[in-house]
Amino acid sequence: LQRVDEQEAVQKRTFTKWINSHLAKRVPPLVVTDLFEDIKDGVMLLALLEVLSGQKLPCEQGKKLRRIHWVANIGTALNFLEGRKSAYRGSPIKLVNINSTDIVDGRPSIVLGLVWTIILYFQIEELTSSLPALQALSSSTSSLNSSTSSTETTSPPVKKKPLPPVQGGARKALLRWVQQIATKHLGIEVKDFGPSWRTGVAFFAVILALRPNVVDMERVWRRSNRENLQEAFSLAETELGIPQLLDPEDVDVDKPDEKSIMTYVAQFLKHHPDRQHSDSEGFPSNFAREQRKSLREMKMWLDQLERDATQAQETEGNLTQQYQLFKSLRVQLEMRRKQVEGALHSTQKDGMLTVDQALVKQAWERVSNRLLDWHLQLDRALPAPLGMVGVWLHQAEGALRQEITVQQAHDETANTVHRALEQHKVSIKAEVTD
Incomplete structure (x- = not known):
């Protein structure tokens, strides 16, 4: 129960910031302060849908609105949503277990389920479906995992209808986009929208793919999770104009909320340099430059580690101190093993390494041999x-x-x-x- 409450609190904060980022475009702008209360009369909800769709919707307004008017406004919003078609399947949007009275009553799980549905269809699905290289994923999933279901809703429990497969497709498409343009070629493993983002490194990888000259990955590897998260969110806002929807303390936990992270990450899709003209692999045009920069940074780091090992090996000290020095450098090398192995995955048609990849491979072998020789020297002593x-x-x-x-x-x-x-x-x- 505590976990559900924490998850709802995180989603409430994230979704409120997302809504406000869109309502700020309205004339005059509107601001949601308490999502569960402010959505009850349907006025804010209809204003949001107008901004997102560009369509004018009928709305009962005024200070003397009664519950019957609230229900009518919410009904207008729900009917509008159900009249929309999925960008993936072309079939109408389905609202599962969401009804007007629950929204009017401000039931947290129902309100969050409704907002998530809007985010999914108006942002995540529409943006991912416009990436030609990812369109094949749109119908690839016929079932969803629980982290992407749109309605963790009613109490007492009711028999749930099958959930539409589009959510799984959109989630997979967004995850693959992240992997292909940002993380795979840096050796960073991102397999979900939860724990994989905790360190903040994945956020920097996405920023690096879109703005190669503003990220210093060497500093990123050295900083704490909280420092990385705060810096990444700030950098994304200043460089890409992406609102800071997430709080570092909400992401630096064992199980970050997937829907909140998806909502934030999807905003980066708008900045894909070739969103309408991606090549067959889905890579942005500046991918080669990003990869070269990353490989050269990696080689510089390995060269420095080799120099540090050489200097430490020549430093006088007792055997215990020498072993400690050796161990600290060996741990640094092993922590980068997956990153280096990922970076040495050839992207060329002939399967050959690029010059930069070959130089990284040589640097890795040199420092590995240096540490091996040092280890032998210590064991002999x-x-x-x-x-x-x-x-x-x-x-x-x-x-x-x-x-x-x-x-x-x-x-x-x-x-x-x-x-x-x-x-x-x-x-x-x-x-x-x-």
Whole structure:
């Protein structure tokens, strides 16, 4: 129950800011202060739909409005929505478990379900359906997961009707857009609209894809979640004019609200440089520049780590201090492993790496070998017999790596390993005997 209350509170804040960002365009502008109260008479709701649709809607107005007028206004809004057609399927919008009296009563779950439906159809669906490379996803889903259902609604519970598949399609299209233009090629894994966004890095990846010169990813990797989130929202507003719909403290939690994050992320779609003229892969025209910049930053970081490792290896200190230095640098390298592996995924038709990718690969191998040599040096310095065991383990690892390639057949590989290990056993026995 507490989780539901927290989720409703986050959605209320996000949806209110989203509504106000549109009502600010109205003449005269309107402002919603308490969503559940201000929506009851239907005046704000009809004003929002007018701004979004560009159509004039009949509305009962005045200070002496009674409940019957409120119900009429809400009914006008719901009928208007149900008369609209889905941009994905061409069929009418379905409002599941949403009725006028529940909105007039200000029932939180119903109000939020209605606003989410409006956001989904008037923003997320319309914007994603205009990306040609993503249109194939529009009919790819026939069922939805719970995070995208439009109405977590009534109490007592009622038998729910099947939900329209368009929501799953729009969600998948938005997620794929993020992955294709922003995160995949930086080695950042974004598989949902929840925990994947907690660190703030994914938001910066999207901004970087649209405005390559305003993001310093090196600083992003070093900052805390809250600092990243605040900076990303501020940067998106100043550079792209995107309202700050989210609060950092609402995103930096174990399970951020997916609908709120989708509402915010969808705003970036309006700034896709080639939204109407995407190529077959859905990449923006400046993708190559973004990728080169990211790869060069990655290489600079790896080069610096190699210099730090060299300097640390030469620094005097006892063995414990040396191990601590080694461990800290090794952890830094491992934290970037997925990012580097993602960046080395070839996007060329022939499957070859670009020059920048090849340079990153070389830099990664250099720093990896540097740390491997240092590790061996530290293990050799251990007091007997640990030092000898450490050396033996390193040699065994080398033997396992030697001459074993993907192309070799299983039997040949097994024989290679067996011969290498047998030879190693003979040499280690000789050392012990001596």
